[in-house]
Amino acid sequence: MRVRLPSILKDAALTAFVAAALGIFIVGFRTVDVGSRTGLSFDYQLADLAVAVGAIFVGRIGLSLAAAGLRWPVVALGAAMMAVGASPLQLPSGFLHWFVALGGVMLVIRGIWPWARGTLAAAASTPSGVLLGQAGAKWFGWLLLAAAVLLPFTPAADQKTMDLAVLILTYVMLGWGLNIVVGLAGLLDLGYVAFYAVGAYAYALLSTQHGLGFWTVLPLAGMMAALFGIVLGFPVLRLRGDYLAIVTLGFGEIIRLVLLNWVDFTNGPAGIGSIPGPTLFGAVFAETAPAGKRTVSEMLGITFDGNHRLIFLYYIILMLALITNLFTQRMRRLPVGRAWEALREDETACRALGINPTNTKLTAFAIGAMFAGFAGSFFAAKQRFISPESFAFIESAIILAIVVLGGMGSQIGVVLAAVLLIGLPEWFRDLGNYRMLAFGLAMVLIMVFRPRGLIADREPSVRLHPAGSGAGP
């Protein structure tokens, strides 16, 4: 494409004008209180505005050049902006340094993007690239698992990291559970957190009032959540699509409101405290054991360390999550799993083939609920205190976002999305006020570049010809 400099400049000037017109009221000046007599006066920040508009002008020129296919001028412009942002030059505010530098980074990426993508695609299509890709897909999951198992023994495993790891794994497990319902069976469930709450309250009540231990209650909590899933699912699952989403949303809120208002049973908004943690062969994780029990450090003959409890919790949730994953992988290859996916594709055709849609959906719903129940009782045992606040709609939304962002039905995708969605806001804490802004930007970028989720490939549940045998496409 031929580059027409005047039109590019005109376009950039127009963009800068729009930015200036919008920015003048937001950035350009602000009112300050100067005392009761004179009232308000203006504090002009026109220098800030000028720098921002200048950066936008340069950036727009860069984007136009990139669209015209000019790589190196774009990279040069981007590098210049980065240099200005990083230089000791006194810009009016610290944020503007970030703004200009980040703009430069994005411009450089935009400049080399077509070339990088072409090179990567070419490398991936060479024979060794194909082999590497297949090996990568095969081993990536195992590498992640090895990293997860070894994490507590690495020097990075301080209390903060382990806390975050336990949190991420809880969401991974919830994501895998919801993946059965949303990803495989295609039932949009906006009230998944209700089953998580059932599991959590099942453990909290049974342990504090009836003295049952974690390992006894764990299967019970799963069963109870599954039962709730069946009770809700039976009338509801004949609805399709949006209607199902609305009813499950309502059910999630109902459970929360019941927990909030049935004070005699659930202790209402005050929540339930001093829930016992999980035990290891009957030994508790504490410095001193309660009467009739002994501590793990006594049993193993090691000195007490507060981190032991956290590491133990980490391995419990890792195990629970892996069970969820293995179970799902196995189910997908069974007739019932294929029927779930077929229901997602076309319910009418399923009925014509003699598949009972209600029963099939119900199994997906109940199994998904069961894993939420397991995760819920783990959550109660970890927190030692639960209240209805922990089971708000936003939790359902986050779990659903993990499933959708990961790529519907993809197991590894859920892990990556959970790390991003739960981990990123924690890592971005240094950015202060801009934390959620950066988080939102990351989400937008993922949706722009991977619109069908991080991992959109689907591995067939059964093959006639072995993979890569050359038959078929």
Added chain:
Amino acid sequence: MSEPLIEVEHLTMRFGGLVAVDDVSFAAQSRQITAIIGPNGAGKTTVFNCITGFYKPTIGRLTLSGGERKYLLERMLGHEIGQRAKVARTFQNIRLFSGMTVLENLMVAQHNKLMRASGWSVYGLLGLRRFTRAEEAAIGLARTWLERIGLVGDADRLAGELPYGAQRRLEIARAMCTEPRLLCLDEPAAGLNPRESAELNQLLVSIRDVDGTGVLLIEHDMSVVMNISNHIVVLDYGRKIAEGAPAEIQRDPAVIRAYLGTDEEALDG
């Protein structure tokens, strides 16, 4: 004549004030192809939807004979008709599981058999031999059908990626994988070129003669209807106006008037 495979008696279907099917009676035999023809809006697909349980008939009895038993289709739930009475169907607009592979489509069709073999997933989860054997047998049946429709090489491709004609054939193979007594085909030749139509004829004839399945066929393509059907039922405005062998139907003045206007040539297609 032996006992009919399906007997439709006084079938009437009303949607509010509209009478889509009005007192239609006919019978279809196994090992025969029975075609239902008629102009657009004659109620052909409505008859199909009643037989396959998508609609509950307003009036009428639908009796399917399977071995010793008789099934009253109008009293069964939609999926039971496929599961127990063993009636399979295809759709006017193809309804494959397009995000799943060709082989998976044929495996889903064998769901009920495999569910029993997998002990409602318990044996399957434990990986018992009785399930893996049943699954191998199911893959074998799927492979046989893929060979018959010429799609073995495409078994691991997504069904939605196949060309149109192959999708039509695959939908028929998927219905046949349920091992039905009665196969209902809703315009299987729609959108096929003459060569593909001829292949379809062969496939349907082999389903009739080799598998011994009764076939009920809605079709506009007269080259298909007249060449392969044993018996033709003609509907117009929801009523049955004629019934008989292809040669009789071609001569029937009521059919020519109502369905083909005056152009007799078109029947020879």
